[in-house]
Amino acid sequence: MVTFPGSLDDRDAARAVRAAGGEAVALWHADPWLHDVDAVILPGGFSYGDYLRCGAIARFSPVMASVIDGAHNGMPVLGICNGFQVLCEAHLLPGALVRNDHQRFVCRDQTLRVENTRTRWTSDYREGQEIVVPIKNAEGGYVADAATLDALEAEGRVVARYVDGNPNGSQRHIAGISNEAGNVVGLMPHPEHAIDALTGPGTDGLGFFRSLLGVPA
Template identity: 75%
Template sequence: MRVGVVTFPGSLDDRDAQRAVRAAGAEPVALWHGDADLHGVDAVVLPGGFSYGDYLRCGAIARFAPVMDRLVPAAQGGLPVLGICNGFQVLCESHLLPGALIRNDHRKFVCRDQRLRIENASTAWTGDYAAGQEIVVPLKNGEGGYVADERTLDALEAEGRVVARYLGDNPNGSYRDIAGVSNERGNVVGLMPHPEHAVEPGFGPTTDGLAFFTSVLHQVVSA
């Protein structure tokens, strides 16, 4: 299985995402923001960082990268896509996911190990978890507050599209403690914390993040 990891100018977690893909047993494929195609990958990760320097808004310019011209329709057609941190912002700007990510309510950058609860274990990226499972992965963001109107939030809750929720103190003011959401089909997931930094013993607080990457492998193999 081949998983593409997109590098935008300003990406800084792309190599970590590639390592996580490899640790899960898949082949990472480096995709460049200017690529005109997806090179036949089976899934795609949009990594964390500061694409295009976060000018205008986080993810606002990356949304118009040539690779996104191929990725958006592919995701709409069922290609598994995971957006982590800045990648989550790009997915919202691309309207593949609802809502938006805004500046943390305390106006400070946060970097810490974060407790999460997996709310939906039926997406392409969470199938190896159990619903209600608690995990710990790193979190690092300055604009990680997830917001949406009440109607959208109610729909996400009712449809089971809240993928993960913060436990303990809310780190950034995200509405309803939401840490990640999915599209209706469950193939597109956006997550503000960083599972790719928790996949190997000794290189993170836990190995709890690895199941995001093994999940998609199992999903594609069994499809």
């Protein structure tokens, strides 16, 4: 679990990992070593204050050199919200996240349809399954050129899509995507906030973390 200056969902993501049966290891942005972890989560928040461009500074933090190298060698990496922005800035995922089309911060429970269950982070779901997880962003609109969007669709790399409304103007209602190998996933909504019915809209988000650990629902 990487913590950047300005991260605010790292503890929530660590809690989700533990709830799924895993061990959460804290990683610091200035430490170039991954300490033999099996997977990496880049959490939501406002890394480095979102200065310059969301995720643009975090992409050059010392830890990201090891994250990029690990991702290229098959290590599972999940970027949530700001973490998704960091993955795009690091060119581990194509496209970019831009200001919401309505120019306002959005915070609400959001229905998603899981489109790809073949990634390291989504195998616990059924293809086409609809889940509800919170979303909270101001720069959550996913954009890419037409050729990239067509390739993502053709290769089945759209991981999740918004249902019952597009909260931020993302092209083709895209809420999350993966790389070609399926080990790197970027997701704008927050599954770590949907692991307990007491503190969220339900437990639909737990499947992302169970998928990685191979824990049955």
